[in-house]
Amino acid sequence: MKGRTGWIGVALALAGVAMSLVTLWLVFFRVGTDFRQGIVQRIFYLHVPAAWVAFMAFGIVALASAVYLWLGDERADMAALSAAEGGMVFTAIVLTSGPLWGKIAWGTYWTWEPRLTLTLLLGFIYVGYMMVRRATESPERGKRFAAVVGIIGAINIPLIHMSVYWFRSLHPDPVVLKPDGPTLDADMLQTLLVGLVAFTLLFTGLMILRYRVERARHALDIREAT
Amino acid sequence: MTLHSIRRILSVAGPLLGLGVLVFATPEGVAAQTPDLGQQTLGRAYWHVFIAYTIGWALILGWIVSIARRVGALERRIEREE
Numbered sequence: 001m002k003g004r005t006g007w008i009g010v011a012l013a014l015a016g017v018a019m020s021l022v023t024l025w026l027v028f029f030r031v032g033t034d035f036r037q038g039i040v041q042r043i044f045y046l047h048v049p050a051a052w053v054a055f056m057a058f059g060i061v062a063l064a065s066a067v068y069l070w071l072g073d074e075r076a077d078m079a080a081l082s083a084a085e086g087g088m089v090f091t092a093i094v095l096t097s098g099p100l101w102g103k104i105a106w107g108t109y110w111t112w113e114p115r116l117t118l119t120l121l122l123g124f125i126y127v128g129y130m131m132v133r134r135a136t137e138s139p140e141r142g143k144r145f146a147a148v149v150g151i152i153g154a155i156n157i158p159l160i161h162m163s164v165y166w167f168r169s170l171h172p173d174p175v176v177l178k179p180d181g182p183t184l185d186a187d188m189l190q191t192l193l194v195g196l197v198a199f200t201l202l203f204t205g206l207m208i209l210r211y212r213v214e215r216a217r218h219a220l221d222i223r224e225a226t
Numbered sequence: 227m228t229l230h231s232i233r234r235i236l237s238v239a240g241p242l243l244g245l246g247v248l249v250f251a252t253p254e255g256v257a258a259q260t261p262d263l264g265q266q267t268l269g270r271a272y273w274h275v276f277i278a279y280t281i282g283w284a285l286i287l288g289w290i291v292s293i294a295r296r297v298g299a300l301e302r303r304i305e306r307e308e
Contacts, residue, residue, distance in 0.1 A: 038271055039275055042275050043275055043278045046278055047278075089285050089288070089289045093281070093282040096281045100277055100278040202286065206289060209293055210293050216300050217300060
């Protein structure tokens with residue numbers, strides 16, 4: 001596994017780690033405490049960047065899956081698999097940090113309201129993507145089925161974002177991605193943006209490394225078969 | 227970049243991340259901030275923040291470890307072939 005992309009992956013991951021440490025410092029030592037929610041609001045700086053990365057990952061899965069179905073390029077399938085694996089990790093972070101905040105803010109860990117339910121569904125779609133890959137005797141068939149799951153599953157992302165507008169929802173409305181601009185305090189917005197960049201770098205770096213590993217494994221499989 | 231160097235970098239980055247989380251995300255660390263924050267009496271909320279960040283970073287560390295283990299398995303396969 002030689003090449004420049006390996007180093008790019010490591011550099012991005014290390015930059016992500018460094019920025020994550022900066023984010024932790026901002027979250028616990030610099031940014032002010034929300035006067036209504038108190039200290040528990042600080043989960044927001046973990047929860048929102050993780051959700052952003054989970055959505056981005058599924059976007060990559062859908063795009064790479066479409067390329068794989070269209071061109072049959074194995075590299076696209078490997079990219080989709082690498083993104084899906086990272087997406088599962090960050091969706092798990094969303095699904096654990098959210099209820100921990102909810103217990104203090106709402107008085108319950110879980111409620112079957114639209115955004116929470118759709119996010120849980122996103123987690124199940126990621127799991128389904130992984131399971132479908134191994135569910136068939138022919139690996140090629142499994143990859144094609146998984147690609148279809150990856151594309152169809154992406155429909156869930158805009159649904160999750162819009163669910164707070166379309167349905168009666170307990171989940172807070174967006175405070176950054178809204179038509180009339182962010183309504184967050186400047187310090188909070190800055191901390192959130194640093195967190196978003198940190199997780200994006202970390203995910204991208206680790207995804208590239210995971211992709212490199214998958215390519216090396218694939219090359220070895222071919223070498224052993226011939 | 228060789229598989230070995232990737233594994234070495236990941237094995238250094240992993241513990242560093244864990245240390246960073248422990249230093250920054252402990253309830254004591256949160257409580258030791260400004261006096262205003264120290265006056266907050268929502269004790270359980272401190273633990274919820276701590277647990278949320280710990281689980282989050284444990285999951286990321288788990289992914290890093292799983293990549294490192296796969297790199298290790300590949301290295302062993304290559305060594306066997308050679």
